[in-house]
Amino acid sequence: xxxxxxxxxxxxxxxxxxxxxxxxxxxxxxxxxxxxxxxxxxxxxxxxxxxxxxxxxxxxxxxxxxxxxxxxxxxxxxxxxxxxxxxxxxxxxxxxxxxxxxxxxxxxxxxxxxxxxxxxxxxxxxxxxxxxxxxxxxxxxxxxxxxxxxxxxxxxxxxxxxxxxxxxxxxxxxxxxxxxxxxxxxx
Amino acid sequence: xxxxxxxxxxxxxxxxxxxxxxxxxxxxxxxxxxxxxxxxxxxxxxxxxxxxxxxxxxxxxxxxxxxxxxxxxxxxxxxxxxxxxxxxxxxxxxxxxxxxxxxxxxxxxxxxxxxxxxxxxxxxxxxxxxxxxxxxxxxxxxxxxxxxxxxxxxxxxxxxxxxxx
Amino acid sequence: xxxxxxxxxxxxxxxxxxxxxxxxxxxxxxxxxxxxxxxxxxxxxxxxxxxxxxxxxxxxxxxxxxxxxxxxxxxxxxxxxxxxxxxxxxxxxxxxxxxxxxxxxxxxxxxxxxxxxxxxxxxxxxxxxxxxxxxxxxxxxxxxxxxxxxxxxxxxxxxxxxxxxxxxxxxxxxxxxxxxxxxxxxxxxxxxxxxxxxxxxxxxxxxxxxxxxxxxxxxxxxxxxxxxxxxxxxxxxxxxxxxxxxxxxxxxxxxxxxxxxxxxxxxxxxxxxxxxxxxxxxxxxxxxxxxxxxxxxxxxxxxxxxxxxxxxxxxxxxxxxxxxxxxxxxxxxxxxxxxxxxxxxxxxxxxxxxxxxxxxxxxxxxxxxxxxxxxxxxxxxxxxxxxxxxxxxxxxxx
Numbered sequence: 001x002x003x004x005x006x007x008x009x010x011x012x013x014x015x016x017x018x019x020x021x022x023x024x025x026x027x028x029x030x031x032x033x034x035x036x037x038x039x040x041x042x043x044x045x046x047x048x049x050x051x052x053x054x055x056x057x058x059x060x061x062x063x064x065x066x067x068x069x070x071x072x073x074x075x076x077x078x079x080x081x082x083x084x085x086x087x088x089x090x091x092x093x094x095x096x097x098x099x100x101x102x103x104x105x106x107x108x109x110x111x112x113x114x115x116x117x118x119x120x121x122x123x124x125x126x127x128x129x130x131x132x133x134x135x136x137x138x139x140x141x142x143x144x145x146x147x148x149x150x151x152x153x154x155x156x157x158x159x160x161x162x163x164x165x166x167x168x169x170x171x172x173x174x175x176x177x178x179x180x181x182x183x184x185x186x187x
Numbered sequence: 188x189x190x191x192x193x194x195x196x197x198x199x200x201x202x203x204x205x206x207x208x209x210x211x212x213x214x215x216x217x218x219x220x221x222x223x224x225x226x227x228x229x230x231x232x233x234x235x236x237x238x239x240x241x242x243x244x245x246x247x248x249x250x251x252x253x254x255x256x257x258x259x260x261x262x263x264x265x266x267x268x269x270x271x272x273x274x275x276x277x278x279x280x281x282x283x284x285x286x287x288x289x290x291x292x293x294x295x296x297x298x299x300x301x302x303x304x305x306x307x308x309x310x311x312x313x314x315x316x317x318x319x320x321x322x323x324x325x326x327x328x329x330x331x332x333x334x335x336x337x338x339x340x341x342x343x344x345x346x347x348x349x350x351x352x
Numbered sequence: 353x354x355x356x357x358x359x360x361x362x363x364x365x366x367x368x369x370x371x372x373x374x375x376x377x378x379x380x381x382x383x384x385x386x387x388x389x390x391x392x393x394x395x396x397x398x399x400x401x402x403x404x405x406x407x408x409x410x411x412x413x414x415x416x417x418x419x420x421x422x423x424x425x426x427x428x429x430x431x432x433x434x435x436x437x438x439x440x441x442x443x444x445x446x447x448x449x450x451x452x453x454x455x456x457x458x459x460x461x462x463x464x465x466x467x468x469x470x471x472x473x474x475x476x477x478x479x480x481x482x483x484x485x486x487x488x489x490x491x492x493x494x495x496x497x498x499x500x501x502x503x504x505x506x507x508x509x510x511x512x513x514x515x516x517x518x519x520x521x522x523x524x525x526x527x528x529x530x531x532x533x534x535x536x537x538x539x540x541x542x543x544x545x546x547x548x549x550x551x552x553x554x555x556x557x558x559x560x561x562x563x564x565x566x567x568x569x570x571x572x573x574x575x576x577x578x579x580x581x582x583x584x585x586x587x588x589x590x591x592x593x594x595x596x597x598x599x600x601x602x603x604x605x606x607x608x609x610x611x612x613x614x615x616x617x618x619x620x621x622x623x624x625x626x627x628x629x630x631x632x633x634x635x636x637x638x639x640x641x642x643x644x645x646x647x648x649x650x651x652x653x654x655x656x657x658x659x660x661x662x663x664x665x666x667x668x669x670x671x672x673x674x675x676x677x678x679x680x681x682x683x684x685x686x687x688x689x690x691x692x693x694x695x696x697x698x699x700x701x702x703x704x705x706x707x708x709x710x711x712x713x714x715x716x717x718x719x720x721x722x723x724x725x726x727x728x729x730x731x732x733x734x735x736x737x738x739x740x741x742x743x744x745x746x747x748x749x750x
C-alpha cells in the first residue's frame with residue numbers, strides 16, 4: 001500500500017526488468033511464443049469443435065457404405081432449413097433407403113448440430129473444416145452429397161472419442177442383426 | 188540579401204493583412220502565426236539569430252497557442268464571424284499609420300539604418316553578457332513580473348474549497 | 353586511415369561539390385546535405401517502425417511481423433504501399449485548406465530540426481551560433497499543426513483531443529528546455545558543435561567528460577528523456593493519440609498518406625529530440641574513451657541513437673498510459689522543480705571544480721546526488737499523497 005512504498009518510481013524499474021526478461025526469454029525459449037504461425041502450423045483438432053455437417057460412410061465405398069437412409073428427419077428438424085434431401089428410387093419408382101440428392105447450404109447453416117443430434121443412424125455428423133472460402137457466394141457454398149461424404153477414419157481423426165463410441169455401437173448393432181438373421185434363418 | 192528580404196517581408200505582410208481581414212477567426216490566428224514566422228525571417232536576414240529563434244519560440248510557439256486556446260475554449264469556433272463594418276477599418280488604418288510614423292521618426296534618433304555586419308554583433312555571448320551587466324535590473328524586474336503571473340495563474344486554477352461554493 | 357574513414361562522407365560531398373560550376377556550388381552543397389540527411393533518417397524511420405513492432409512483439413511473447421520478407425524486413429514497404437493506396441477521406445464540412453496544411457506543418461519543422469544536429473565530426477548541416485534555441489524554436493511550431501489537425505475536421509472530439517495534446521506539449525516544453533539549460537551553461541555556448549567540443553577527453557585522461565558522467569548530467573538526461581517522450585507523444589504519454597481511448601484524438605479525421613505524414617513526423621521528431629539529448633548529455637559523436645577513437649564518429653552517434661530508440665521501445669512496451677491529470681501534475685509538480693534544482697546542482701558542480709582535497713570527487717558527487725535525491729524524494733512523496741498515485745483506496749457508501 002502507499003505507506004509501505006519505500007521509493008517512488010521503483011515500480012517502473014521492476015516493470016522494465018520484467019519486460020526485459022520477457023524479451024530475452026522469448027529468444028532463448030521458443031515455447032514462450034504462444035503464436036500459432038498459420039498456415040504453416042495448424043492448431044490440433046478439439047473434440048467438441050464443429051463447423052458444418054458431413055455424411056459418414058463405413059468401409060471404402062462412399063455409395064455403398066453411406067449410413068444415411070434418407071429418412072429426412074434432419075431436413076425437418078433443421079431450424080434454418082438448409083438441408084434438401086431426395087430419396088433414391090429404383091427402376092419401378094419405389095423408394096430406396098439411400099439419398100440421391102443431399103444438399104447442405106453452408107451460407108445458411110448455423111452450425112447448431114441439431115441434425116447430428118436427431119439422426120437415428122449416426123449418419124450426419126459435424127465436420128471441423130474451416131478453410132471453405134470460395135469466390136462464388138451462393139453457389140459455391142452449396143455443398144452436394146459428393147462434397148459432404150467422409151469416411152469413418154476421417155471421423156475418427158476429427159472427433160476421436162465420439163467416433164470410437166459410435167463405431168462400437170454400430171458394430172454391436174450389426175452383430176446383433178447378424179445374430180438374429182442367423183438365428184432366424186437357422187432356427 | 189535583397190531578394191530574401193523582399194520574399195520574407197511579402198510573406199509577413201500577406202499574413203498580417205490576412206490576419207485582420209479573413210472571415211474565419213481560426214484562419215485569422217493561423218495567418219497571424221505566419222506573420223510572426225515571417226518576422227522571424229526578417230530578423231534572420233539581419234543576421235540576428237538569437238532574436239529570430241526567440242521570436243519563433245515565443246510568438247509562434249506560445250502566443251499563437253494562447254490565441255488558439257482562447258478561441259477554442261471561449262467561442263463556438265466553427266461559426267463564421269459576423270459582417271464587417273467600415274468604421275473599425277478606418278480607425279485601424281489610422282492607428283497603423285500613426286505607429287508607422289512614430290517608428291520611422293525614431294530610426295534617425297537611434298543612429299540611422301546600419302548595414303549588416305557593420306560592427307554590431309548579435310552573438311549570443313555578447314547578448315548574455317550585456318543582459319547580465321548593463322540590463323540586469325530590467326531582467327530581474329521581468330523575472331519578478333513573470334513569477335507574479337505564474338503565481339496568479341496557479342491561484343486562479345486552484346480548486347475552490349467546498350465551503351465557498 | 354582512421355581519419356579518412358571518419359571523414360569519408362564529408363570528403364565525398366566536397367568532391368561532388370567541386371565538380372559543379374562555381375555559381376551553383378552553394379546550392380549543390382546544400383542540396384546534397386539535405387538529401388543525405390533526409391535519406392538516412394527516412395530509412396531509419398522505416399527500420400525503426402519494423403524494429404518497434406518486432407520488439408514490442410517479443411516483449412509481449414509473440415514473434416511480431418514476419419510474413420513479408422525474411423524476418424519481416426519488407427513490412428515497412430507493405431505499410432507504405434497500404435498508406436499510399438488508402439482513400440484520402442476529407443469530411444464534407446471540413447476546412448480543406450487547413451486540413452491539407454496540418455501534416456505539412458507537422459513534418460516541415462521536424463525536418464528543419466535536423467539541420468543543427470552534429471551527426472559526426474564536421475557533419476552538422478549548419479553550425480548555428482544559437483543551435484539549441486533554433487531546435488526548440490522549430491519544435492514549438494509543431495504545436496500549431498496539432499491544433500490545425502484537430503480543428504480542420506470540424507469534429508468536436510478531434511478538437512478536444514487537440515486541446516489536450518497542445519496542453520501536454522506546452523507543459524513538457526518547459527522541463528525539456530530547463531533540462532537542457534545546465535548542459536548549455538557548463539559548456540558555455542548554445543551552439544551544438546561547441547557543446548560536443550566541450551565534452552572531449554581532457555588532456556592526460558582517457559575517459560571523455562560526457563555531461564552524463566556528472567550528477568546533474570544524470571538527472572538532466574533522465575528529465576530530458578521523460579520530457580522528450582512527452583513532447584513526441586510516445587507511450588506512456590501518448591494520450592493525444594490513444595487508440596483505445598479517443599481513437600487517435602486529433603488525427604481521427606486523417607487517413608492514408610496524411611496520416612502516414614503525421615506518423616513520420618512523430619518518429620522523426622523522436623529521432624531529432626534523441627539526437628539533441630545525445631549531443632547535450634552523451635557527448636554527441638564522441639567516443640567514451642580515448643582508446644575507442646578509431647571507431648568513426650557517425651557510427652558512435654547512430655549507436656547512441658539506437659540505444660535511445662531501444663529505450664523508448666522498451667518503455668512503450670512496459671508502461672501503461674498516463675492519465676491526463678497525472679500527466680499535468682508530473683510536468684508541473686515534479687519535473688519543473690527537479691529541473692530547477694538540477695540547474696542549481698550544476699552551478700554548484702561548476703563552482704566546486706576547484707576542490708582538490710582528498711575525496712573531493714566523492715564530496716562533489718555526494719553533494720549533487722544528495723540534493724537531487726532529497727528533492728526527488730520530497731516532490732515524489734508529495735505527489736504520491738496528493739495526487740493519489742499509489743494503489744487506489746475505495747470508500748464505499750454505507
